Amino acid sequence: MEMVKVTVDGQTVEVPKGSTILAAAKKAGIKIPTLCHHEDLNVNAMCRICVVEVVGARTLQAACSQPVSDGMVIITNSPAVRQARKMNLELLLSNHPQDCLNCVRNQRCELQTLADQLGVQQQRFGTKTRPEYPKDDSAAALVRDPDKCILCRRCVEVCHDVQSVGAIAPANRGIKTQILPAGGVDLNNVACVQCGQCTLVCPVGALYEQDHTERVWAALADPEKHVVVQTAPAIRVSIGEEFGMEPGQVTTGQLVAALRRLGFDRVFDTDFTADLTIIEEGHELIDRLNNGGVLPMITSCSPGWIKFIEHFYPEYLDHLSTCKSPQQMFGALAKTYYxxxxxxxxxxxxxxxxxxxxxxxxxxxxxEMSSTGYPDVDAVLTTRELGKMLRQAGIVFSELPEEQYDEPFGITTGAGVIFGASGGVMEAALRTVYEVVTNETLPSVDFTAVRGIEGIKEAEVDLKGTKVKVAVANGLGNARKLMDLIKEGKADYQFIEIMCCPGGCIGGGGQPIPTTNEIRKKRIEAIYEADADLPLRKSHENPAVKTLYEEFLDKPLGEKSHQLLHTHYTKRNKYPQKSVG
Amino acid sequence: MAKANCPLPTSNLSEILDKYKQSPGSLLEILREAQAINGYLSREVLQLIAEELGIPESKVYGVATFYSLFKTTPTGQYIIRICESAPCHIRGAQDVLATIEKTLGIKPGETTPDGKFSLEFTSCLGLCGVAPAMMINDQVFGNLTGDRVREIINSF
Structure with a gap:
């Protein structure tokens, strides 16, 4: 790699040719303030907060986009730079509601943090001249508040380039520019899959999840209600970040303790129904392999992925496993068996x-998710919302003792835990399918080929003569690539795992902010650490799952399973408001 | 120009799409020709274009709303565009506007009930030498006064 030498504030550093000024400054230990820039996304150079002086250049340069050249002399902290940055920020703020106290991102907002960092103390440019835009809370999972939007376009990039959904894009011009769903309609009326990746990259409070905390507080305070909680596999490796802990720490015991202190009557683990999913889905796969069923079979745990295939590939819905997601299996069982x-x-x-x-x-x-006539699941809190509730309750997470989940839905295996990372469902299924089909014990439970943050992974497993070719995709852009292969008849896989979000659920749209690829990798490591620490690693060895079949379900793919644990899907249009395409 | 609000002759749109879809970067040309069919770009037209080019509708909508000469709602048969730049302003564009508003009974952004005229602003037309100026569809008019504006409108 060709290296170049540059001087940043008097320090000489050597960086690869083509590096940005921002990267060179970072190497020199200088953190240039940024706003529209995001480390996992392409450079936008929209906000001009990162401007620096380059000796010999006529104007200030945007550090996030300007590549360095050999011998470049950069000044990041001069009066001209400080003044320009501050004024650019003040101009952005002049079109931003001065409403921080009522904002979902109060104290967790990049714009607010910058205002403090750059020393903005008064509103120099008067009040907002931009038109006022109403909030869009039409979608079940997400809220758009265009009034707060600073037009950085990070959400657009993640929605189009990472997820290949393209639900929102810049529309109109000049002062009237907005990030809008097509036709300027509400989000619920376009093919948005509600993955929430936009909420992870939004620097302000313009995109966020629908609040369920109030209804949970109300249920907890209601003496008539028996309130049970389930925790997804990925929460135990990320909730600590809501309390300032380093990414990648396993805090399962503290999570249980925290939920008990919030007042939940029973603290259960979605890992239990993840194990159950493996039994049902594993048998479904064996059945499809043996009886000429539709292949490749594709996993159905990820609701963003489900909505994606319903909108964009509705003719392929019979490839989906009919298994409900672990969350919904849990709800159905909580209101029947439990x-x-x-x-x-x-x-x-x-x-x-x-x-x-x-x-x-x-x-x-x-x-379709109400097997008892009541919704299987009444409220869904994101990791961020749980963090908020725990702070409201004054629970000091880091000081909690480690506690155990309640029985019976708290008994789990490592196979359930790894559902939280891309490749986990595949690996968990292979651990079980191998042993069910071959009647032999696996020499090693670790299928490392399907692990990691890489977009598409492939592996081949020998089930005593029967070769099964599998693929794993994370992020909907990669899912689309696999679906196009299937469409063209070029996919010779038998089993595919697809997770909507990059890295799998540990990188989900409800996770703590920031969630970057670096942080995703640390959470993935923690997931496999939690797996390796458990005495049981295979779903079919879960004693509570065995009891569930003996006492209630009878057998995998049986009548009760069909009724409670399996589901069907809905063909949706790419253009929900029209009948085109 | 064709009359507004008539049903979309989709065969024409498919001809346009067939002509351009092999050459990348032709979205603007497609939008321009598609708009000529019935005076504006409906959601249906935008969706057909998006589908054929394999790009999200949100992007097509973004482009269609970025350029002021593209319309996403029906407009009148004749679009009056009054220049709102500084020279026209100084030379009395406000009086011209007031006369049109009074004569047609519409404000900028509106269309007359009979669908004949729409009124809107435009940035500089490059006719500062004959300010104040306006355009009606493709025709330009300069040195406007209240009387002259009434006369021009009545001639349509």
């Missing part, structure tokens, strides 16, 4: 999920 066991009326049971996901809020409201 209700029976605990002697409770399902109407008095209130099921709360803690999910790394915004699309789960959409999923729990799907009409």
């Amino acid at each position: 209700a029976e066991k605990a002697g409770l009326d399902p109407k008095d049971i209130y099921v709360v999920s803690i999910m790394p996901c915004t699309a789960k809020k959409f999923e729990c409201g799907r009409p």
Whole structure:
């Protein structure tokens, strides 16, 4: 790699040719303030907060986009630079509501932080001249507040380039520019999959999840309600970040303790129904392989992915496993099996999920997800919302003791835990399918080929003579690539795992902000650490799952399973308001 | 120009799309010709274009709303565009506007009930030498006064 030498504020550093000024400054230990820039996205150079002086250049340069050249002399902290940055920020602020106290991102807002950092102390340019835009809360999972938008376009990039959904884009011009769904309609009326990746990259409070905290507080305060909570696999490796802990720490025990202190009657683990999913889905795969079923079979745990295939590939819905997601299996069982066991009326049971996901809020409201006549899941809190509730309750997360989940839905295996990372469902399924089909114990439970943050992964497994070719995709842009291969008849896989969000659920749209690829990698490591620490690593060895079949479900793919644990999908239009395409 | 609000002759749109879809970067040409069919770009037209080019409708909508000469809502048969730049302003564009508003009973952004005229602003037409100026569809008019504006409108 060709290296070049540049001087940043008097220090000489050597960086690869083509590096940005921002990267060179970072190497010199200088953090240039940025706003529209995001480390995982392409450079926008929209906001001009990162301007620096380059000796010999006529004007200030945007550090995020300007490549360095050999011998370049850069000054990042001169009166001209400080004044320009501050004024650019003040101009942005002049069109931003001065409403921080009422904002979902108060104290967690990049614009607010910059205002403090750059020393903005008064509104020099008067009040807002931009038109006022109403909030759009039409979608089940997401809220758009265009009034707060600073037009950085990070959401657009993630929606188009990472997720290949393209639900929102810049529209109109000049002072009237907005980031809008096509036709300027509400988000609910376009093919948005509600993955919430936009909420992770929004620097301000212009995109965020629908709040479920108030309804959970109300349920917790209601003496008539028996409130049970389930925690998704990915929460145990990310909730600590809401309290300033380093990414990549496993805090399962503290999470349980925290939820108990919030007042939940039972603290259960979605990993339990993840194990159950593997039993049902594993048998479904074996059945499809043996009886000429539709292949490749594709996993169905990720509600953003489900909505994506429903909108964009509706003719391929029979490739999806009919298994409900672990969240929905849990809800269905909580209001039937558990209700029976605990002697409770399902109407008095209130099921709360803690999910790394915004699309789960959409999923729990799907009409088919109410096996008992009541919604299987009543409320879905994102990791961020749980953080908020714990702060409201004054619970000091880092000082909590480690506690154990309640029985029976708290007994889990490592296979359930790894659902949280891309490749995890595949690996968990292979651990079980191998042993069921071959009747032999796996020499090693680790299928490392399907692990990691890489967009598309492939592997081949030998089930004693039967070769099964599998693929794993994370991020909908990669899912689209696999679907196009299937469409062209070029995919010779038998089983495909697809997760909507980059990295899998640990990188979900409901996770703590920031969620970057670096942080995703640390959370993935933590997931496999949690897996390796558990005495049981295979779903079919989960004793509580075995008991569930003995006492209630009878057998995998049986009548009760069909009724409670399996579902069907809906053909949707790419253009929900029209009948084109 | 064709009359507004008539049903979309989709065969024409497919001809336009067939002509351009092999050459990347032709969205603007497609939008321009598609708009000529019935005077504006409906959601349906935008969706057909998006589908054929394989790009999200949100992007097509973004382009269609960026340029002021593209319309996403029906407009009148004749679009009156009054120059709002400084020279025309100084030379009395406000009086011209007031006369048109009074004569037609519409404000900028509106269309007469009979669908004949729409009124809007435009940035500089490059006719500062004959300010104040306006355009009606493709025709330009300069040295405007209240009387002259009434006369021009009545001639349509």
